[in-house]
Amino acid sequence: MDDHLVGVLSNIGMISFIALSAYLLLIVGEISFGQQAFFAISAYASGIATAMWGWDFWPGLAWGTAVAAAAAVLVGIPTLRIRGLYFSIATLAFAEMVRLVFEVFKYQVEIDGEMVGPDGSDGFRDIRYIFENDITAVEYMLMIYGLLAAVLCAFFLLERSRLGSIFRMIGQDPVLAEMQGIDVTAYKILALGLAGLVAGIGGGLYAHLTTFVEPKIFNVMLGVHSLAYGLIGGLGTAFGPLIGVAIDIGFLESIRAISGYRMIAFGGLVAVLLIFRPRGLLDEAAVNWIRLRLRRRHA
Amino acid sequence: MLEIERLVRKFGAVEALAGLDFSVEEGESMGLIGPNGSGKTTLFNVVTGVYPPTSGSLRLEGRDIGASKPDRIVNLGVARTFQNLRIFERLTVFENVWAAQHRRADVALRELVLAGRSAERARRQEVDGLLELTGLADRRDALAGGLPLPDQRRLELARALARRPRLLLLDEPAGGMTPAETEHMVRLIRDIAIPGRTCIVIEHKMEMIRNLCDRVCVLDFGRKIAEGPPEAVLRDDRVIEAYIGREAPADA
Structure with missing residues (x-):
């Protein structure tokens, strides 16, 4: 398999996690500009676990993910009492705070005569677990997609469950949701925790693929993109954000002829969709239409 | 069932409720x-x-x-509909009613994600039964936002009933309906909403109040300003006076 293709596909897979994370919050009606913070927290935490503490990959990834989810819940408790625009700004501020903390965060140990660990703005090098354990790029790509498939299955189960309907109810009309006996704040905190967890899986995968993370990767643009993916692909199904990622990374970024114009094309695409399809290509109406078609064919 | 004493609610300087005393007995159907x-x-x-x-x-x-929060109060067995119609427009008709079963005593917390099959089947049948009764069965899988107004009002009623409330608050359940649609709504309320529970109905259509309360x-x-059986109250001079110049109760 072509290296460039494997690289692109791996990127699509990893970014899909943060796109799904932002999507989950869009479903409960909150716009977060800060999901990159949980991606970053897990990238650092899982990297520290495997490169410095000598953990295996899976426990390291689980640890990074758990730390990200816990951080999300802790952020959610104070910020989800504020709503709408104020919540968006609070998430943005939190994410920038996390990035700036990593700019000064130094924690290194000596391993085989070399200093390993986060070194402030110089970043965190040598997260080499994948190479040391002879996992090939293709194998790692398959691991990414295996996890993505598992997370997608969880999303589809969620969408069919009462919990999924509750999330959508809260997103559409929080006061009416309260009238159905729903503790809106508690469910939003749950959604934020789950979103932190999903972003965390992506962050841990990212750190081990690139072997090197630095704070500036996790800037606001990553958060803005992950929001845009759901808005492009559609908010009616978890496939929506994946379509958004595929359009951006698979198409705009990878076709070298338009490489210099990627951001212009991306911005234009978002603007056009916001006018013509404000809830994305696969919005609720489109998804319901497809669902009914499929059912009729089976019947 | 519900006892209210000297209730005041101000919005700025305006007293929307100015020391209201009000009570409803268990099983009663009260017009407001x-x-x-x-x-x-x-x-x-x-x-x-x-x-x-x-x-x-x-x-x-x-x-x-x-001092209770809305979700606490409604979980004590209160459900309502809205004068200005509130439905979950981007959920299907079925989902609107199904999701309203949340936090009912027979729905365990773990069933938010994984529901026991037989219990869940019974509850889905209950939802379909409510849709059947309210005449929405053939719109079951449509997104609720696309329904015409009378159907949306009936959907609100079905959703409120899915919560199995002991106290049901109906806010102009026939608002904006034609006489024929109104008559259908009156039958629905009389046959499936009122029996076995306490109801408070806000309505401008006095014929409905006479029929239901x-x-x-x-x-x-x-x-x-007045309280009592419909026939007596609707003849009360103070009531007629309060309505004069705005709308006449007889044909409103």
């Missing part, structure tokens, strides 16, 4: 009328916790609910 702006909908909003009361006491089955309470400027 009064000119626009007399505080009827505000009363529903205060009872369901959407607006906390400024002062006064509010008791549901003896329990003080004056054991007792009527008339509000004006946030106070109760």
